[in-house]
Amino acid sequence: MDAYKKIKSYVPGMGGVFVVAMALIIISSVALIAEYQVIYAFLEEILIGAHLEGLTFLATILVLYATVYTLTYFAGAMATHFIAFRLEANLKKSGMDALLNAPFSFYDKYPSGKIRKILDDNTGLTHTSVAHLLPDLAAVLFIPLFGLILAGIIDWRLCVFMVFTVIVGAFIGKKMMGESAFMGEYMKAQEDMSSNAIEYVRNMSVVKIFNANVRSMKNFYGSISQYADKVLRYSMSCRTPYVTFQAFFNSIFLLLIPLGFFFINQGEDPIMYLNKAIFYVLFCGILFVAFMKVMYVGMHTYLAQSSIEKIEGLIAEMKEESPETGTLAEPSSFDIDFKNVSFAYEDEKIFENFSLHLDGGKTYALVGSSGGGKSTLAKLIAGFYQPQEGEIQIGGHALSEYSEQALTSMVAMVFQNAQLFKTTLYENVRIGDPSATRQSVMNALQQARCEEILNKFPKREDTLVGATGVHLSGGEKQRIAIARAILKNAPIIVLDEASAAADPENEYEIQQAFTNLMKGKTVIMIAHRLSSIQKADEILVIDNGHILERGSHEALMAQGGRYAHLQSLYTQANEWRVA
Numbered sequence: 001m002d003a004y005k006k007i008k009s010y011v012p013g014m015g016g017v018f019v020v021a022m023a024l025i026i027i028s029s030v031a032l033i034a035e036y037q038v039i040y041a042f043l044e045e046i047l048i049g050a051h052l053e054g055l056t057f058l059a060t061i062l063v064l065y066a067t068v069y070t071l072t073y074f075a076g077a078m079a080t081h082f083i084a085f086r087l088e089a090n091l092k093k094s095g096m097d098a099l100l101n102a103p104f105s106f107y108d109k110y111p112s113g114k115i116r117k118i119l120d121d122n123t124g125l126t127h128t129s130v131a132h133l134l135p136d137l138a139a140v141l142f143i144p145l146f147g148l149i150l151a152g153i154i155d156w157r158l159c160v161f162m163v164f165t166v167i168v169g170a171f172i173g174k175k176m177m178g179e180s181a182f183m184g185e186y187m188k189a190q191e192d193m194s195s196n197a198i199e200y201v202r203n204m205s206v207v208k209i210f211n212a213n214v215r216s217m218k219n220f221y222g223s224i225s226q227y228a229d230k231v232l233r234y235s236m237s238c239r240t241p242y243v244t245f246q247a248f249f250n251s252i253f254l255l256l257i258p259l260g261f262f263f264i265n266q267g268e269d270p271i272m273y274l275n276k277a278i279f280y281v282l283f284c285g286i287l288f289v290a291f292m293k294v295m296y297v298g299m300h301t302y303l304a305q306s307s308i309e310k311i312e313g314l315i316a317e318m319k320e321e322s323p324e325t326g327t328l329a330e331p332s333s334f335d336i337d338f339k340n341v342s343f344a345y346e347d348e349k350i351f352e353n354f355s356l357h358l359d360g361g362k363t364y365a366l367v368g369s370s371g372g373g374k375s376t377l378a379k380l381i382a383g384f385y386q387p388q389e390g391e392i393q394i395g396g397h398a399l400s401e402y403s404e405q406a407l408t409s410m411v412a413m414v415f416q417n418a419q420l421f422k423t424t425l426y427e428n429v430r431i432g433d434p435s436a437t438r439q440s441v442m443n444a445l446q447q448a449r450c451e452e453i454l455n456k457f458p459k460r461e462d463t464l465v466g467a468t469g470v471h472l473s474g475g476e477k478q479r480i481a482i483a484r485a486i487l488k489n490a491p492i493i494v495l496d497e498a499s500a501a502a503d504p505e506n507e508y509e510i511q512q513a514f515t516n517l518m519k520g521k522t523v524i525m526i527a528h529r530l531s532s533i534q535k536a537d538e539i540l541v542i543d544n545g546h547i548l549e550r551g552s553h554e555a556l557m558a559q560g561g562r563y564a565h566l567q568s569l570y571t572q573a574n575e576w577r578v579a
Contacts, residue, residue, distance in 0.1 A: 007130060007304065010090045013085050021083070024076030025135055027136065029142035031069035033150055040154060040279045047275050049103055077135050079249035084131035086575045088123045088149035095119040095311055102318040104384040110314075118314050122307035129304030136293045144290050147283055158276055161259075165252055165287060169494040172248060173291045175241035189230040211225075249288045253281045266471075323383050324400040331395025333409075334360030334491050334522045336381060343380060350376045351545040354390070360491075363523040365533035367566060368542040374526045377542065378494045381524060382411045394492070412490035414517075416497035418481035422466030425454070431489035441487060447516040449509040460548075475510060482513040493518055495525045539563060 008015075042058045044366040099115070107115075144166060152159035256277045264270050338356040342349075350373045358364055366374040379385055383399050391398045399407060412432070420428050429441050432565055436444075445454065445461065453476050457463040461468055472480070485493065495514070527533050541549040541556070541563050548562050556563040 007087060007126065007308065009112075010094070010308075011083055012088050014086060017079050017083055018136060021076045021079035024079065025071045025137070026142055028069050028076060029071035029146055031065050031072060032105060032286075033146040035065045035069065036147070036279070036283055037150055038065060039282065040150075040275070043275050043278055047271050073135065077131070079133045080135060084127040084129075087130055088127040089124040091126060091311055093120065094315060095123070098315040098318045103323060104379070104382070106318050108379075108384070115314075118310050123452070125303045125307040126521060129301065129307075140290055140294050143286060147286065149224060149282075151283070154279070155276055157263075158280060160281070161255075161280065162287070165284065168248060168252075169245070169287065169291045170294075172241055172245045173294050175244075189223070189227040193227040244412050245274070245291070249284065249291075253277075253284060254282065260441075323386050323407075325404045328400040328402045329399055329406050331402070331406075331410070333395045335393075335395060336360070336492075336522065337396075338394040339391045339393065340381075341387045343376065343385065343387045343394060349545070351387075354545060356547065358522070358524070360395075360522045361520065362537040363518060363525065363535075365525045365527060365536035365539045366542055367527065367533065367539060367563065368548075372543040373545045374542050375496055378413070378496055378524050378526055381492070382413055382494055383407050409488075410490055410493045411494060412485040412488045413494040413496065414478070414481055414485050418466050418477040420472070420477055420480060422464075424459075424462050424464055425450075426461040428465060429483045429487055432484040432486070436487055441483075444487035445480075445481040445487050448479045448513040450483055451477065452480050452509070478510055481515055482510070482517055486513075486517050490522055493521045493523045495523065495527075497526055541566075 038058055038061050042055065042062070045055060045058065096119075098521070099119075131473070131493060139407065148159055148162055148166070151162050260268075260270075260277065263273055266311070322443055336356075336358040338351075338354055341351050341354045343351045343354075356377075366377060368374055376385070380387065381394075386400075393399070394402070394410065402410070421431070425445075426438075426441060429444055430436055432444070433440070442461070454460040456462075457470060465472065523536075525533060525536060538550060539553060539556055541546055541561075543562070548561065549556055551559070
């Protein structure tokens with residue numbers, strides 16, 4: 001019922017269809033039991049009556065009940081499938097609506113493979129639960145119930161024997177289903193394996209091109225091993241009960257032999273007893289199928305509830321992590337201040353009581369070892385994350401005081417791995433400012449040094465990008481992304497390793513594009529390629545969440561400190577050659 005309470009809220013207005021589906025399923029159950037009543041009369045006519053006069057009539061009734069059962073069950077299943085498709089569609093819509101408004105921090109925390117697994121696969125599991133669970137409930141609840149009533153009408157002893165069969169079958173069946181904790185572990189292992197598989201496949205190109213580490217391969221292999229272990233443990237836990245269950249239902253009818261001798265010695269008519277025994281053996285097959293479906297009903301119920309909880313939990317997390325916004329529309333200046341900021345990724349503390357002032361209109365370069373806090377600093381400025389303590393200000397006002405539109409328009413980011421959408425080059429750039437004129441878009445493409453890219457294709461800016469279109473190199477994608485940022489014309493620019501993916505042919509063009517992008521803006525530049533930051537107004541050396549050094553390239557080199565050491569290592573690395 002908990003599962004169906006959750007499901008109901010996602011299919012408003014479908015209560016009438018649900019009632020009709022249940023009514024049809026109950027009717028189909030009654031029709032099936034009526035078939036067995038006719039079968040019993042059929043056997044009675046042959047074994048006891050010893051004549052065939054009434055068989056034609058009984059056969060006709062049997063076909064009629066079978067037709068009613070088939071049609072009502074099919075109609076009920078169609079109704080439940082209709083509800084299930086509506087549920088799946090509405091769940092996916094809820095997830096997609098939440099994704100459109102999710103903060104960037106959410107995408108840092110969840111890889112795309114895991115998001116796709118939770119939203120796509122779990123909505124599919126709810127579909128299976130609703131579409132097939134309700135018809136299966138007929139076999140689990142109504143058919144044994146009506147069957148016991150029919151057995152009681154035929155002979156109370158037959159009813160008692162069936163009750164005994166049901167009780168023992170239920171006990172063994174519960175053991176056969178295994179523990180729900182195992183099911184949760186199994187689903188978690190399957191989810192991890194699927195998400196790691198997607199990430200591994202997507203990272204193949206990165207590993208090949210940039211000689212990246214094989215962490216995704218190790219994660220994928222580990223998740224496969226974990227999944228195999230969970231499946232084996234769950235299977236082994238169900239092995240003995242499952243074999244016992246099969247043996248019980250395939251041998252329970254043997255008890256009818258000693259019982260037959262007993263009742264016949266008590267004066268029971270042997271032919272009448274044989275008729276009841278044959279009826280029991282036939283009906284026992286229905287009980288077996290019903291109990292087999294109990295296992296699937298339990299599994300489907302668990303999957304439905306667990307799936308909806310995961311989707312709802314994901315949506316709730318998106319909303320919880322969304323940054324606070326106010327009503328302020330525009331800053332008075334573009335000075336950036338960190339005031340006693342503390343920030344951590346769960347248990348990993350990055351900044352503690354961190355303070356910093358950056359003047360508007362200047363270019364700042366952040367350097368230092370990986371994991372020191374450079375990218376986190378840039379993401380905090382962009383409002384991707386909220387600090388646990390302290391305040392980040394732009395123009396003397398906290399980020400939370402600005403409206404969402406103001407925050408979006410103030411900052412433009414260019415990342416190391418630029419992403420293009422499956423549309424034209426023109427539309428990819430126009431995303432930066434959907435209200436821009438065509439001339440403005442073309443000017444942005446020109447300033448980003450994209451003329452060479454456009455000239456390669458007959459349709460120029462109207463060329464389609466993606467699987468059904470053209471494919472661009474990393475450096476070409478980066479120039480399109482820079483054109484997008486130029487068109488946005490945000491006063492604050494964040495460049496996070498934006499030229500790292502550039503090949504030598506694109507390096508010069510990208511640097512020229514950066515020059516056009518950065519004119520008159522407040523720029524925060526993160527770079528490991530130290531030759532590209534020497535003209536920055538100020539260079540900040542950051543390590544372990546602290547600013548170790550700060551100043552111009554010349555001043556820091558004169559100090560002979562950490563920055564000078566990094567420049568020395570960079571120069572040595574550039575002189576390396578393969579012998």
